[in-house]
Amino acid sequence: MSFFLSKFLPLFIYPVGLVIVLLIFALISLIRLHRRSAIIAVSASVVILYMSSMPLLSEAIIRSLEYQNLPFQNLPSSEAIVVLGGGTLAQIPPRPWVEVSDAGDRILYGSRLWLQKKAPLLILSGGRSSLLGEGGRAEAEDMAEIAVALGVEKAAIAQDPNSLNTYENAVNVKKILQKLNLNKILLVTSAIHMPRSLAIFRKLGIEAIAAPTDFNVVENSQPPNIFKFLPDADALKNTTNALKEYVGLTIYKLYGWL
Numbered sequence: 001m002s003f004f005l006s007k008f009l010p011l012f013i014y015p016v017g018l019v020i021v022l023l024i025f026a027l028i029s030l031i032r033l034h035r036r037s038a039i040i041a042v043s044a045s046v047v048i049l050y051m052s053s054m055p056l057l058s059e060a061i062i063r064s065l066e067y068q069n070l071p072f073q074n075l076p077s078s079e080a081i082v083v084l085g086g087g088t089l090a091q092i093p094p095r096p097w098v099e100v101s102d103a104g105d106r107i108l109y110g111s112r113l114w115l116q117k118k119a120p121l122l123i124l125s126g127g128r129s130s131l132l133g134e135g136g137r138a139e140a141e142d143m144a145e146i147a148v149a150l151g152v153e154k155a156a157i158a159q160d161p162n163s164l165n166t167y168e169n170a171v172n173v174k175k176i177l178q179k180l181n182l183n184k185i186l187l188v189t190s191a192i193h194m195p196r197s198l199a200i201f202r203k204l205g206i207e208a209i210a211a212p213t214d215f216n217v218v219e220n221s222q223p224p225n226i227f228k229f230l231p232d233a234d235a236l237k238n239t240t241n242a243l244k245e246y247v248g249l250t251i252y253k254l255y256g257w258l
Contacts, residue, residue, distance in 0.1 A: 013247060014240045015052035019045045049231075056228040058235035061242040063217045066191035069198060069210035078119045078209060079182040080158075083110035084169050084189040084197060085126015087214075088143055090136020098142040102214070103190045107143040109213040110188040111150040118186060122152055123176055125160040125169040138162070166193070166248070167257050170200045183207050190214035192241060196249050199258045 026041035051057055087103035089095065100107070107124070114122045124147070126139030136142075138161030148154055158180075160172040177183055184207040189197050191212035201208040216238055252258045 014243055015048055015236060016240070019049050022048075049236075052239045053231040053233065053236035054229055055232050055235040056224055058232075058239040058242070059217050059228075062192060062238050065195055065242055065245055066212070066215055066217055069191070069194045069212050071210075071212055075113065075118055075186060075211055076209065077117070078186045079184045080121040080123050080177065080180075081110050081113050081119045081186045081188060081211070082123045082125060082173055082201075082208075083107055083143060084166065084187075084193070085124070085128075085139035085143065085163065086190070086193070088126075088139050088146070090128065090142060092136055098145055100146070103193075105214040106188055106190060107146050108150070109211070110143075111147045111152050113186060113188065113211065114147070114152050114156065115150070120156060121158060121180070121182070122147060122156055123158045123160065123173055123185075125163050125173050127160075127162045127164050127168075129164050166197055167200055167252065167255075169197070170204050170206070173201075174204050174206055177206065185209065186211040188213060192216065192245055196245055196252060196258070199249075200252065203258055 022041045022045040026038040026045070029035070029038035029041065083106050085106075087101050087106040089099040089101055091098050110122060110124075113119070124140040124143040126143065128136055128139050138159075140159040140161040144154075144157050144159055147157060158176050160169070160176060163169040163172050173185075177185070183205075185201070187194070187198060187201055187208045188211045191214060194210055194212045198208055198210050249258065
């Protein structure tokens with residue numbers, strides 16, 4: 001239940017959910033002839049939706065997270081590479097095979113680091129809940145299949161197929177590390193997700209080195225143009241993802257996980 005609530009309640013803080021709530025309030029206000037309240041709610045909805053979908057603002061919010069842990073030019077070697085789930089789609093018809101989502105760079109980059117001999121062990125962490133989508137087998141299993149296809153040896157892969165959030169990722173990975181008497185890892189996840197992930201792993205006493213991937217904002221010397229101020233669906237999605245991380249950071253701090 002707590003897992004469901006932690007995923008469900010924040011939806012009304014994110015732009016689309018908040019706008020829907022405000023519009024419902026506006027509709028109720030109109031029905032009750034509270035015209036002033038309805039105008040305020042609709043105006044707030046327009047402002048929130050526009051600001052959230054403006055690329056210039058979206059990039060600024062994302063950069064505030066992604067640029068906290070910029071990648072090393074030469075990552076040091078470690079005892080294990082840990083890849084967090086959140087980037088695969090299950091092999092459910094009509095999909096011919098496991099597919100990767102926007103965050104699919106995680107398993108691609110983690111596999112590449114293993115192939116570069118940055119660590120002898122690749123730990124894949126991630127379950128899959130039917131509450132959040134279409135179901136299917138654990139993400140750890142899907143990532144393992146992709147890693148093997150990329151050239152990673154099966155014997156070099158360890159899996160945590162039970163984690164349903166970032167905190168569980170860290171707890172379960174720590175158990176694997178303790179069994180193998182290891183503690184130093186390269187942590188691979190999306191750059192926007194790295195601040196929260198890195199803090200949790202380090203809080204548990206794991207010597208984690210950030211190996212971020214899946215950057216949304218890149219260096220650009222071009223000055224902003226008119227399109228940076230126009231509403232954009234991708235910008236709205238990115239803003240929502242950034243807000244999700246800030247909400248996650250706040251909740252995890254309240255739980256004492258950071």
